[in-house]
Amino acid sequence: MSFYDPKEKKRKPDISREALARRIKTKLSKHLIEIGFIKSSSGKYIIPSIDKDSIRLIHSSQRREKLIQSKKFLNKNYSVLIEYFASGKEISPKKISPRIELVVSGTMQANLFRLASMTWSIPVSGGYGRRMRFLVWDDNNGKLIGIFALGDPVFNLRARDMAIGWNASDRKERLANVMDAYILGAVPPYNMLLSGKLVACVIRTKEVHDFFSERYGNSCGIISGKKKHPNLVMVTTSSALGKSAIYNRLRINGVQYFESLGYSSGFGHFHIPSELFNEMRQYLSLCGHDYFSNNRFGNGPNWKFRAIRATLELIKMDRNLLNHGINREVFACRLAKNADYVLSGTQKKPNYDELLSTNEVSDLAIERWVCPRALRRPEFVNWHRNNIEQLLVL
Numbered sequence: 001m002s003f004y005d006p007k008e009k010k011r012k013p014d015i016s017r018e019a020l021a022r023r024i025k026t027k028l029s030k031h032l033i034e035i036g037f038i039k040s041s042s043g044k045y046i047i048p049s050i051d052k053d054s055i056r057l058i059h060s061s062q063r064r065e066k067l068i069q070s071k072k073f074l075n076k077n078y079s080v081l082i083e084y085f086a087s088g089k090e091i092s093p094k095k096i097s098p099r100i101e102l103v104v105s106g107t108m109q110a111n112l113f114r115l116a117s118m119t120w121s122i123p124v125s126g127g128y129g130r131r132m133r134f135l136v137w138d139d140n141n142g143k144l145i146g147i148f149a150l151g152d153p154v155f156n157l158r159a160r161d162m163a164i165g166w167n168a169s170d171r172k173e174r175l176a177n178v179m180d181a182y183i184l185g186a187v188p189p190y191n192m193l194l195s196g197k198l199v200a201c202v203i204r205t206k207e208v209h210d211f212f213s214e215r216y217g218n219s220c221g222i223i224s225g226k227k228k229h230p231n232l233v234m235v236t237t238s239s240a241l242g243k244s245a246i247y248n249r250l251r252i253n254g255v256q257y258f259e260s261l262g263y264s265s266g267f268g269h270f271h272i273p274s275e276l277f278n279e280m281r282q283y284l285s286l287c288g289h290d291y292f293s294n295n296r297f298g299n300g301p302n303w304k305f306r307a308i309r310a311t312l313e314l315i316k317m318d319r320n321l322l323n324h325g326i327n328r329e330v331f332a333c334r335l336a337k338n339a340d341y342v343l344s345g346t347q348k349k350p351n352y353d354e355l356l357s358t359n360e361v362s363d364l365a366i367e368r369w370v371c372p373r374a375l376r377r378p379e380f381v382n383w384h385r386n387n388i389e390q391l392l393v394l
Helices: 017-034 052-069 071-084 108-117 158-164 168-177 195-201 206-216 274-287 303-314 339-344 358-376 378-382 385-392
Strands: 098-102 131-138 143-151 178-186 234-238 259-263 329-334
Touching: 017 274, 052 071, 071 108, 071 385, 098 206, 098 358, 108 131, 108 143, 131 178, 131 206, 143 195, 158 259, 158 329, 158 339, 168 178, 168 339, 178 195, 195 358, 274 303, 358 378
Parallel strands: 178 234
Antiparallel strands: 098 131, 131 143, 143 178, 234 329, 259 329
């Protein structure tokens, strides 16, 4: 199949600092209106309502950018990768046999992970710092159930820090023991069988703990350069579309796999398109500002946020534009029974006695959610893998 063609990029002409500031202000204002913001009587841009459709609209330009950038990848790899997606008739709910595989860059598995993540209605992040990507396979038919990825967590996350009881010093010392699930979900038609809950539950397994220990147990911090010998005791994540259908009531046999910690503060920069961000960096360069050369490898996870905020201040636009107003629910999965005590510093040794294997957790999740769903909603059998193509159009 052939996907859409991106517009040919033209060389940007030389431009004065004042003219570039005016252009950024005009483009940003127009863009915000296009994705659903309105301008209030006080001149501030706000979102009139926060529902799932509104959130999808706000993310639409970001998703369009990613799909356009992936044109060559799709044309080259789609016909091969689509065979790893199941049609509904190939799934036997009672015989689903999940297995997780750590993805290695530059492999078919990496390409499959990328394609699967593109089927999300909300564009996924690339993660920051330490990163581990996983495929979740159904060994009964050799097809893909879903994906998840763990990366370095947000440094400042009030809901998490209050739940643990962290002050700034505690967080700096022990944040290495936490990862964030920045991608998580099931692909069709497994998502119709509530397999997103299954994928979430396998995070709390011996295999994930072991993968982390092998890769990062003796690693150094990217910025600090210090060895911290971290233990993975907690994984956080957040809902993309308000109330989560995956993480709420995620309990098996009395064990809570994810617990709600509260809500994020609604700050971020996903509503600033890449082309406009590049012009902001150009403007900072013309101003001689240090942030124009920031990047994610040497300036921390908030480097982009800081560059945008500096630009908004310099061009006399409201810096609170970075407060998009979407308060995402924050969840935590505790791999260690005493995770909060380890993170607070009152205990040193994590207790992993309750961790189960992927097979054990999967069996419980399939009995709890997948099989009952298959009986209630048997229409999953009508899904065909070729329908994936419909999820990749603009």
